Amino acid sequence: MAMIEKYANPTVFLGITRPLVPWLGGATVATLSAGLYLALFASPADYQQGESVRIMYVHVPAAWMAMMCYTSMAIASGVGLIWKHPLAHTAARATAPVGAAFTLLALVTGSLWGKPMWGTWWVWDARLTSVLILFFLYIGYMALNNAFDNAQRGANAAAVLALVGFVNVPIIKFSVEWWNTLHQPASVMRMDGPTIHASMLWPLGLMALGYTLFYFWVLIIRIDADVTAGKIRALRQRRAHS
Amino acid sequence: MKRKHKRLTFVVIAGLFIALAVGLMLSAFEENIVFFRTPGDVASGSIEEDRRIRLGGLVEEGSVVPGADGLVNFSITDTVDTVQVTYVGILPDLFREGQGVITEGKLMNGVFVADEVLAKHDENYMPPEVSDAIKEAGQWYEDGEHGSGDQ
Numbered sequence: 149m150a151m152i153e154k155y156a157n158p159t160v161f162l163g164i165t166r167p168l169v170p171w172l173g174g175a176t177v178a179t180l181s182a183g184l185y186l187a188l189f190a191s192p193a194d195y196q197q198g199e200s201v202r203i204m205y206v207h208v209p210a211a212w213m214a215m216m217c218y219t220s221m222a223i224a225s226g227v228g229l230i231w232k233h234p235l236a237h238t239a240a241r242a243t244a245p246v247g248a249a250f251t252l253l254a255l256v257t258g259s260l261w262g263k264p265m266w267g268t269w270w271v272w273d274a275r276l277t278s279v280l281i282l283f284f285l286y287i288g289y290m291a292l293n294n295a296f297d298n299a300q301r302g303a304n305a306a307a308v309l310a311l312v313g314f315v316n317v318p319i320i321k322f323s324v325e326w327w328n329t330l331h332q333p334a335s336v337m338r339m340d341g342p343t344i345h346a347s348m349l350w351p352l353g354l355m356a357l358g359y360t361l362f363y364f365w366v367l368i369i370r371i372d373a374d375v376t377a378g379k380i381r382a383l384r385q386r387r388a389h390s
Numbered sequence: 391m392k393r394k395h396k397r398l399t400f401v402v403i404a405g406l407f408i409a410l411a412v413g414l415m416l417s418a419f420e421e422n423i424v425f426f427r428t429p430g431d432v433a434s435g436s437i438e439e440d441r442r443i444r445l446g447g448l449v450e451e452g453s454v455v456p457g458a459d460g461l462v463n464f465s466i467t468d469t470v471d472t473v474q475v476t477y478v479g480i481l482p483d484l485f486r487e488g489q490g491v492i493t494e495g496k497l498m499n500g501v502f503v504a505d506e507v508l509a510k511h512d513e514n515y516m517p518p519e520v521s522d523a524i525k526e527a528g529q530w531y532e533d534g535e536h537g538s539g540d541q
Contacts, residue, residue, distance in 0.1 A: 192517030192518075192519075193517065193518065194515055194516065194517070194518075195516055195517065195518040195520070195521035195522075196484060196511070197484075197511070197515075201515060204515070226401060229397065229401065230394055230397045230398045230401055231394055232394070264482075264483060265482070265483070265484055265509065265511050266482060266484075266508045266509055266510070266511070267481075267482030267483075267506075267507065267508045267509055268508055271425070271508070272425075273425040274423050274425065311401065311405065312408055314405075315408055315409055315412045319412075319416070326416075327420070327423045327424050327425065328424055328425055328426055328428075328446065329425050330425055330426075330492055330508060330510060332510070332511050332512055332513045333513045334513065335513040335514070335515060338513075343513045343514045343515065344514075344515040344516070345515060345516035345517060345520055347517060348515050348516070348517075
């Protein structure tokens with residue numbers, strides 16, 4: 149715990165992570181370029197969906213990231229509430245818009261795929277509805293964070309919402325198993341192994357890695373900006389009082 | 391107990407209660423969360439006639455009979471029970487025999503009159519060469535002879 153407390157100091161954390169930013173940026177661009185090339189050009193068409201299967205390479209990792217970001221945000225919020233590490237709230241705040249963007253990307257690409265494949269842009273089945281709720285939870289978290297004059301109260305209120313809303317994450321994951329839905333069951337993260345052919349699984353994995361690198365890249369930049377904004381606020385206050 | 395331990399205990403207990411409450415709510419609303427009903431539900435008589443529902447299952451092999459002016463008759467099966475469906479309109483690209491579909495409409499005199507047909511996609515993704523090879527080897531899951539667990 150002492151070690152975590154040491155790295156949870158914003159100055160120490162940024163001292164270590166700031167030099168990583170250009171490397172993470174380069175790795176993100178390289179991985180996503182390779183992943184998109186494989187996904188959009190080099191991988192085969194599907195036996196049923198034809199070329200529309202290419203939407204899947206953008207959609208599926210976005211949906212994974214939507215849930216992964218929310219889980220990180222909930223954990224960071226819990227740490228912020230219980231152990232009062234200021235960096236935890238900062239990390240949760242930095243994650244929210246990234247997660248919301250991934251959720252929106254998953255919703256939009258899913259809709260674009262749904263029209264030609266299912267015959268509809270949208271249905272209110274358990275999977276689609278629970279992901280839409282996830283999007284609203286992100287929006288609510290961001291709004292609540294900014295709803296108080298006192299930043300600390302905003303962070304605490306938003307953290308409670310993030311924790312309560314976490315109940316939605318397992319609902320999203322298992323919605324396709326608990327209830328019958330229009331959305332198909334999981335193809336990769338399932339007990340009996342993936343039901344995606346290897347020639348399609350590799351590009352998908354590369355895209356998922358690219359999205360993850362993007363998340364960490366943006367996360368560090370956003371934490372840096374949040375910490376700096378806090379310092380500026382403190383300086384302004386000191387000047388106003390002197 | 392230190393204050394942070396108190397807060398941890400509180401968060402864990404509150405989390406358990408929230409999970410329990412949501413779990414109870416979801417199981418109470420199961421009827422409404424389920425996106426479609428099955429031919430089995432129709433056979434058991436739990437679906438009233440003239441009430442708008444969604445009916446889902448596989449399009450039975452050899453049951454698709456196209457008629458005039460976009461009319462099409464087919465059967466939906468859950469491999470045990472089967473319901474006759476009649477529909478007028480454009481079918482989605484993935485609609486074919488043996489494929490999962492979800493139809494929306496009303497049950498009238500034992501026949502399901504649908505005004506919307508959605509194709510359900512399954513969780514299998516593969517290039518056409520691979521699906522051809524599997525079919526040639528007689529291992530295709532829809533062939534029924536080599537279901538998982540038969541061998």
